[in-house]
Amino acid sequence: MLKVHIDFFAYQDQTILEDISFTVAKGEHLALMGESGSGKSTLLKVIYGLLHLENGTISWGKNQNLGPNYNLVPGESYMKYLSQDFDLMPFTSVAENIGQHLSVFEQETHEQRIQELLELIELEAYAETKVKNLSGGQQQRVALARVLAQEPEVLLLDEPFGHIDNFKRNTLRRNLFPYLKKKGITVLTASHDPNDVLPYAEQTLVLEQGKVVAHQKTKKLYKSPPNYYTASLFGEVNKIPIKLLKAYSEIDKSVLIYPHELQVSDTTGLKVEIKNTYFKGNSYLNEAEADDETVLYFNTQKRLKSGDTVFLNVSLETINKRLSIEQGANT
Template sequence: MLQVNKLSFAYDTSNVLEGLSFEVAQGEHVAIMGESGCGKSTLLKLVYGLLTPGDGNILWGKEEVKGPLYRLVPGESYMKYLSQEFDLMPFTTVAENISEHLSVFFPKEMKERTDELLEMIEMTADAKTKVKNLSGGQQQRVALARVLAQKPDVLLLDEPFSHIDNFRKNSLRRNLFRYLKEEKITCLTATHDHLDVLPFADRILVLKDKELLIEGATRQVYESPPNIYVASLFGEANILPITVLKSYADSKRNIIVYAHEFKVSNSSGLATKVKKIYPMGGYTLVEGDSEDGTLFFHSEKDLKIGTKVYLNVSIETINKRLKDLP
């Protein structure tokens, strides 16, 4: 088990993280989310041992992670860290990069392991291509296979698919996270992309203002966001007084509604005037003006700017959000 205990860190005199505590079980996949600059990458570097905590400590089992003040070569041998800088050998081949740290005394096993990882990143055909001739997205895939080659106990991923095109990204996500579960590799993924999180992460940690704002099971955090900041990490979201949606409601509380949770009607509901439209393929994201300000909602029908529509939210969604409010 990975344990982070009252962890704080500052660059110079400016605190980046304050008092973080959480645990990650063996084989668990935890996503770290939050706005840019909230400390996601810093947290991964602390866990790996590239930085020394100002306060607190980090344990893997009973072994404490030591930072660069205590180790000549920072980084723990049982962990692998994939940063946004790929650290590849540009003048050697894809296969050579992946197999660099595998034992040459077992050539059959080395080839089998290399071939397995080439298949996972969907680059078998590029095995003999020199890395310097690859695109940025291809290099990111090689870097991913390279950190997995030795089957680490803990894998730390910092925006692992940021350079990869959508054509490859979806299948690579499935391949990678399925592989990690099968091998029971503990994984922490720092990401901005909710599609890295919702289908794959067991739990979510959300950082804001130097602190751990919330942690919880992925589905629970998504379905019951405590505030608009957390909800917006998963897509367009709105915050509204409950009385706007249900006029008979005896409450002054606000609830959060995701854009896809609105249902468009021609006759009754929250009156909204279409202001802007953004075609998204299977649906349209609509920006509208209502009595309570700007709203974002999805529509399966083509709407024209200036059209007046009415928005409704299911009673099940309303009751769930009200139940989850403090």
């Protein structure tokens, strides 16, 4: 089990991380989410041992990560870190870049292992291509294969698909994360993309200004976000006064409602006027405004026109669920 406890971590007299504690079981996948500058990358660097931690401890089983003040070469032998800087050998081939990180004691299996990783990252046809001739996305895939070469026990991924085109990103995710699960590798993925998180991470930890603001099983966190910031990391979200949705309500609070949770009616509900409509492929995202100038976003299958008037409803079950989360957070 990976155990992380950080009282605080400061850099040049500025506190970057504060009061962070969590555990990740062997073979489990934890996602780190947060806006840019929230501390995701710094947290991964501290865990890996690139940055010295004075006020806290990082351990894997019985082994404690000692950091750069104790290790001449940063990082622990059981752990690999894929940063946003690829650190590849540009004048050697893709296969050579991967093979360099294989054990010298297992020469007879090198070709088989290189082929397995080339298939995983879908670069079999580029095995003999020099890395300097690859695109940024292809180089990122080679960097991924390199950190997987010796099958680490713990893998730290910092925006692992940031340079990869969407059509390749989807297949790579579906190749990579089940592969890591099958191998029993513990994974921490820092990402701002919910598509990296929702289908694959068992739990998600949300950082804001270096502090943990949410930590839950991923599905539960999505369905029951504790605050607007957390919900917004998964996509568009509305913060709507309950009295606007249910005029008879005596509760003076707002609830978080995703666009797909608002249902359209022609006759009853919250009256809104369409301002803009955005085509999303299999649906439309509509921007509308209520009489009190509250702006709302909701989905429809058919395109609505600017100036159209419709009525929006949300189930009492959804409202009560979101209210219970807020009450639980305040107790």
